Amino acid sequence: MLLEKIQSPEDIKHLSPDELKELAYELRARLIQVTSKTGGHVAPNLGTVELTLALHYVFHSPEDKLVWDVGHQAYVHKLLTGRNKDFDSLRQFHGVSGFPKRSESEHDCFGVGHASTSISAATGFAISRDQKKENNEVIAIIGDGSLTGGMAYEALDHAGHLGLNMTVILNDNDMSIDKNVGSMSEYLTRVRSDSTYKRTKNELEGFLKKIPALGPKMFDIADSFKDSLRNLVVPGSFFEELGFKYFGPINGHNLPQLISVLENSKNFDCPVLIHCITTKGKGYLPAEERPDKFHGTGAYDPKTGQSASSKSTPTYTDIFAKTMIALGKQDKRISGITAAMPSGTGIGAFAKQFPDRSYDVGIAEEHAVTMASAMALDGQKPVVAIYSTFLQRSFDQIIHDVALQNAPVIFALDRGGIVGEDGPTHHGVFDLSYLRMIPNMVIMAPKDENELQNMLYSATKYDAPTAIRYPRGKGLGVALDETFRYLEVGSAEVLQEGTDILMIAVGSMVHPATNVANTLEQKGYSVGIINARFIKPLDQTTLLSQISKAKHIITLEENVLAGGFGSAVSELLKTNGDTDCSMLSIGIPDEFVPHGNTDILKKELQLDEDGILQQISSFLENK
Numbered sequence: 001m002l003l004e005k006i007q008s009p010e011d012i013k014h015l016s017p018d019e020l021k022e023l024a025y026e027l028r029a030r031l032i033q034v035t036s037k038t039g040g041h042v043a044p045n046l047g048t049v050e051l052t053l054a055l056h057y058v059f060h061s062p063e064d065k066l067v068w069d070v071g072h073q074a075y076v077h078k079l080l081t082g083r084n085k086d087f088d089s090l091r092q093f094h095g096v097s098g099f100p101k102r103s104e105s106e107h108d109c110f111g112v113g114h115a116s117t118s119i120s121a122a123t124g125f126a127i128s129r130d131q132k133k134e135n136n137e138v139i140a141i142i143g144d145g146s147l148t149g150g151m152a153y154e155a156l157d158h159a160g161h162l163g164l165n166m167t168v169i170l171n172d173n174d175m176s177i178d179k180n181v182g183s184m185s186e187y188l189t190r191v192r193s194d195s196t197y198k199r200t201k202n203e204l205e206g207f208l209k210k211i212p213a214l215g216p217k218m219f220d221i222a223d224s225f226k227d228s229l230r231n232l233v234v235p236g237s238f239f240e241e242l243g244f245k246y247f248g249p250i251n252g253h254n255l256p257q258l259i260s261v262l263e264n265s266k267n268f269d270c271p272v273l274i275h276c277i278t279t280k281g282k283g284y285l286p287a288e289e290r291p292d293k294f295h296g297t298g299a300y301d302p303k304t305g306q307s308a309s310s311k312s313t314p315t316y317t318d319i320f321a322k323t324m325i326a327l328g329k330q331d332k333r334i335s336g337i338t339a340a341m342p343s344g345t346g347i348g349a350f351a352k353q354f355p356d357r358s359y360d361v362g363i364a365e366e367h368a369v370t371m372a373s374a375m376a377l378d379g380q381k382p383v384v385a386i387y388s389t390f391l392q393r394s395f396d397q398i399i400h401d402v403a404l405q406n407a408p409v410i411f412a413l414d415r416g417g418i419v420g421e422d423g424p425t426h427h428g429v430f431d432l433s434y435l436r437m438i439p440n441m442v443i444m445a446p447k448d449e450n451e452l453q454n455m456l457y458s459a460t461k462y463d464a465p466t467a468i469r470y471p472r473g474k475g476l477g478v479a480l481d482e483t484f485r486y487l488e489v490g491s492a493e494v495l496q497e498g499t500d501i502l503m504i505a506v507g508s509m510v511h512p513a514t515n516v517a518n519t520l521e522q523k524g525y526s527v528g529i530i531n532a533r534f535i536k537p538l539d540q541t542t543l544l545s546q547i548s549k550a551k552h553i554i555t556l557e558e559n560v561l562a563g564g565f566g567s568a569v570s571e572l573l574k575t576n577g578d579t580d581c582s583m584l585s586i587g588i589p590d591e592f593v594p595h596g597n598t599d600i601l602k603k604e605l606q607l608d609e610d611g612i613l614q615q616i617s618s619f620l621e622n623k
Contacts, residue, residue, distance in 0.1 A: 113425020116149025160243025388428025
């Protein structure tokens, strides 16, 4: 097995073309073997096998900087940089991360889990290199999906303006190319990336410019004709206008061609963009046929590609989609907006019913939020469905464009809380804090899937920006109301009253709080439970009334404690004078949560039922 002999990228540089082809086969087999057990981003990585091999064959990591975007296409990079022996632990607790991670390897020069960052990071590395007068290469590998993000264009514009010596690899796995155009493009790519062409062009320029009076004009005419011809047959004129030398499109699975173009690109001392066409899921038929399904998946049968998980209980995303469709039938003003995640958020299902009221803006969360604000101010009811972690990217737009104008935009924050194997870049544990500080915001979190549908219905009736934050995965399996129930803004739900301990929980923590309360009652405590439902505004009347009856207050949230729900309750107590009760806030401490199975992570954070009980018991003993 060739792969077992690869300890670092240097080990592949002396392989023959046939050995490189064999190594590509082994890499795909290894990807399928591991991800069928651990889950992960299967199709993107199957599509980057040859590209990654060519990059490490030509460049010299870690001296040369390889910046991945998005990082979920870097599995092969990990296999070639000394992590094959640990790859079976991919995305597992204390195992290999599913994304580039600086603390994991010197070959991961930049950590990334969100899109459209690589060209900005590469620009920074190139500027630093030049300031230090070093001569290493800097290469950004960006997917065509990431190129829908505005940040990528900001970076392209700046890098081109500076004329930095850096390379951008556009991994395009969605564009089809006509044969004639493809053949001409491959020919022009070979010619224009060849050092002989560059040298000849420079010599011709020097010769013509030496001819008095007429020479410079002749060169300008020739150069202008070349550019006009190129713009007719090469789809890279846009990038060239930004200051990049463009090569492509080229076949991203043709190793000899990739290696040749990458080698020749090093002859240029200006920004270079190489456009590679790849096939998502390449080499594994189920992933090639369903690249959307295998973009990110759980465990699956490697022979059939069938998912190993059961879907008997609907997920929160399923209930959101179902509710959106029902509400869309009732109110034509309701629209669905997502940022490149229609299937992941449920907007895709809504779009099948209402294509004219569904908008996928690409990886452009900032644009999505501002667009939704204008729609809401003009009488529409836009629902912006974005994963909690990705909504962070539009923080200024939420403040400036939505809340300041009190635009009644509805934010559906999927994947709120601990999300598991994707790790710290994807955990949605900051939203309650960063939204709670914004004036005019209404923030809700459902205790179960039935409450989710009622919250979404209620949000369409509120005249204020509203966020509904719910977890990843299956619901609790509760019965769903046949008719939606309206929830008054800021109304909590008292589940039971108690005189010793009052547990005030929000969202996903309500169910475990109820079970812990039962255990505490068996120990002789009188325990009250409140489902807060609203993080903002708080139901001050209900909370203060129940707090006055208890000796100890426990708040529970699946969010960072800094500025979160517990902080809101603490502020409420201080604002309303001293009380005789003591208070414990249970949530996520001031640290980034690693990747791993959700149950394991909650156990480590003491957010499972045993951990919650242990925290409360220690608190009571100290009091």
